[in-house]
Amino acid sequence: MNELPTFNTAENGQTSFNWHERNRRRRTDRLFFCHLMDGTIADPIALQATAWRQELGLKGKTIADHISLVGLGDHDGLPEGLVELAHHIGSMIVAKPFDVSFDRLCAFxxxxxxxxxxxxxxxxxxFWRNLTxxxxxxxxxxxxxxxIEPHVTLLxxxxxxxxxxxxxxxxxxWT
Structure with missing residues (x-):
């Protein structure tokens, strides 16, 4: 506990300290490395994801446009310095084209x-091991x-x- 607590006064006048208030806020910005798929790959996958959504009776918007690789955490607001550093580190990664294949549909x-x-x-x-x-x-x-196991989130x-x-x-x- 390196932070100062928050101070609260209840309606009945009782005071309290809360050491974990900051941790209760919902972190809404997820930062991660991924491989963005171009439309020639992402569009057919999104169509198939829509078909699976209907077949399985699921809800949710399809989001099949990237392969998730390495997570950098959930943040309360997008930390610009961290984004810049991640961009710099990512620009150092060099790889030749390689084949990718997915043959399992599952829940994470x-x-x-x-x-x-x-x-x-x-x-x-x-590639994932080198990036990591x-x-x-x-x-x-x-x-x-x-x-994170490299995967494509469909919805x-x-x-x-x-x-x-x-x-x-x-x-x-695809390659």
């Missing part, structure tokens, strides 16, 4: 319906969240998605 935490790969996408995993190593050797290391539905069992799908692949 937070009601996320995602695409993942049963063999781990070896080339994508190598560069971040781990930088000031961004302090912001690294738990490890979020906190009620319906947790009931979805993982299943094989026709592979969705």
């Amino acid at each position: 935490g937070g009601g996320a319906l995602v695409l993942r790969n049963s063999d781990g996408n070896p080339s994508l995993q190598e 190593a560069v971040i781990s050797d930088s000031p961004l290391k302090l912001f690294l969240t738990k490890s 979020r539905d906190k009620v319906g998605v947790p009931k979805i069992r993982e299943r094989a799908i026709e592979p969705i692949s």
Whole structure:
């Protein structure tokens, strides 16, 4: 507890201190590294996500436009200095084109319906490990969240998605 507490007075006049008030605020800005897909890839995936949403009776807007790679935390407001640092670190990453494939539809935490790969996408995993190593050797290391398996989030539905069992799908692949 390095911060000062907040001071409250209840309607009955009783006073209290709250050491955790700041932690109760909802953090609304998630910062993460991802691979943005161009429309020739993202559009067909979004159409398929819409079909799965209807088939599975899910709610939620489709958001299939990137592969999530490395999380840098949830923030209360977008920290410009952190964004600039992440942009600088990201600009140092160089990679040759590689094949990506997703052949599993499953539920992740937070009601996320995602695409993942049963063999781990070896080339994508190598890229992900290299990216994580560069971040781990930088000031961004302090912001690294738990490890994220590279995946494509299709939509979020906190009620319906947790009931979805993982299943094989026709592979969705590109370079």
